[in-house]
Amino acid sequence: MTMAHSPADRETGPRHVVFVTWKTGNAPAFEAAKRLGHHVTLIRSLLMERSQNIDFETSPYARHVDRTHVLKDATDIEALRACVRAVHAQRPIDGFVATVDALVVPVARIAEELGIPFTDARAAEAAKQKNRCREILAAAGVDSTRHAVVTSFEEAAAFADTAGYPVVVKPARGSGSEGAHVVADRAQLRQVVGQAADDGPYRAGILVEEYLRGRFVSAEIGLARGRFLRLAVSERSTWHRHEALETGTTIPAGLDADEHDRVMEFAEAVVGALDLKLGIFHVEIMIGPDGRPRLIELNPRLMGSCLPNLFALAGGGDIFELLVRIHLNEPVEPAAPQFTQYATVRWFGAVDATPTPDRVPDLAWAAAEYGDSLRSFTVRFPDGDTLLPCRGNLGNFGEVQTVHPDRATSIRIAEDIVARTAGLLGMEVTR
Structure with a gap:
């Protein structure tokens, strides 16, 4: 007599992890899964890659992936379902990883159909439907915005x-x-x-x-086997002329111990009220003048952009490895990271429509001046003759990452580099 094996039964040996993403920035997660000895399948989404000028083909991701499937549009749940079922029939899937907002809910629904552990589908849908999220939190007495x-x-x-x-x-x-x-x-x-x-x-x-006034932060919080993992509180900066536009982040935030605990307790209450069940979540919060945390929005996925790299630069460790282990429903230790440095990113784009510069200016001066404190500095103009006004995260053309043992110095270096770059470009940038 043969017996069916659940994912939990197979967790002692090599397991099958399926990533669904269009971001090359998730490549460290592929590498983490391979380092842990697992079989890695990647499902890509060509439509979104092209719309965001992402070139998976020239990225080095392939050496960490055993099998790749390219869909025209992975947000098409029927196409995604057919692909996933074919993959599962060939080699049973033990866990999914999806870190893109538009893909979390489709993956969650399919994982639920197959009986594979993942973030709860109904809860993820409620988190993304912002008014529904607020209704659930109000009913639970967690937040009443x-x-x-x-x-x-x-x-x-x-x-x-x-x-x-x-x-x-x-x-x-x-x-x-x-x-x-x-x-x-x-x-x-x-x-x-x-x-x-x-x-x-x-x-x-x-x-x-x-409108919520106060200090803008985010809590990065894991949930594995019913236990919360307090990973980081980061502080966020916004553009004064358009407050909805984020211009950067520093990890960890400059909070005292009591403030940190209040933010994390609130984030746990938010995630618990939604009953997301499993994953790493990005909870954006405003600390009011009275010290009370209030929800800006709950994202049922890992923090985006370069923030996992900032987490590592600050001394928090490999959050991608943790992500893989959580989504394989493995036991993980709830110990909080011990940060040793402050890692900062500043993003910038054009304030007003302006002709696209003919070339990127020489950026070597930044490394020469700031040495090891500068960890990454890129300026990449989109195709086209005109830079459009930056009013959302996708409108940035520049990014600076810095690290320093002193919080204020880490932030100052990043902001100085942005200001000097704006001068070299001869344009006003969001900062």
Whole structure:
């Protein structure tokens, strides 16, 4: 008689991990899975790779991947389901990893159908539907930020008259700060809501929220086998002319022990109220003037962009290895990282539409001046004759990563490099 084996039964030997992503930045996770001795399958999404000028073919990811499948659009759940079922039939899947917002929910649904551990599908869907997330948190007594989904300027204005200006207008479902606005008055509200009616990011609805004042941070928190892992609190910077646009991050945040614990306790309460079950989550939080944490948004996936690298630079270790182990439902130790340095990133793009420079200026001066404190510095212009105004994370063309034992120095070096680069380019940049 033969017996079916669950993923948990196979966790002592080589296991099969399936990554679903369009980001080459996830390559360290592929490497981590191979280092742990596992079989790695990658499912790519060609449509998004092309739209974001991502070239997987020239990246070195392939040496860490045993099998690759390229879909036209991995967000097409029927196409993804067919691919995953074929992969699973050939070699049973033990765990999935998906770190892109648009792919977490489709992967979660398919994992649930196959009985493979992953983030809970209904909870992930609720997290991404921002008004639903707020309703769940309010019912649980975790957070009570006022909000409303509106279909017209009149409805938005009625909310703002009650909540008071400024208000935040954002897509009811979305990520990357795309389409988000801090609205100062009735005239601007009319303009923003009017534009949103024809704007792609607002397909799921227009969400109007109470404006939260305070210190902007994010909590990176793991959940494995019912136990929380407190990984990091990072501090975030935004552009003063468009507060919805993030311009950078420092890990760890400059918080005292009590503030850190309050943020982490709140993040645990948020993740627990949604019942996400398994994964590493990125919880964006505002610490109010009264010291009380309030939710900005919950992302049911690992922190994005270069932040896993900042985590490592600051001394937190390999978060990608931890991610793989969590998604294979392995036991992991809940000990918090012991950071030894402060790692900072600053992103920048064009403030206004401006002609694309003919070439990238010489950047060698930065390494010569700042030495080992500068860990990465890139300027890469998109195709086209004009740099469009940067109003979302995808509009950046420059990135600086720095590290230093002193928090203020780490931030200052990154900001100095951005300022000097703007001067060399002869343009105003977001910073």
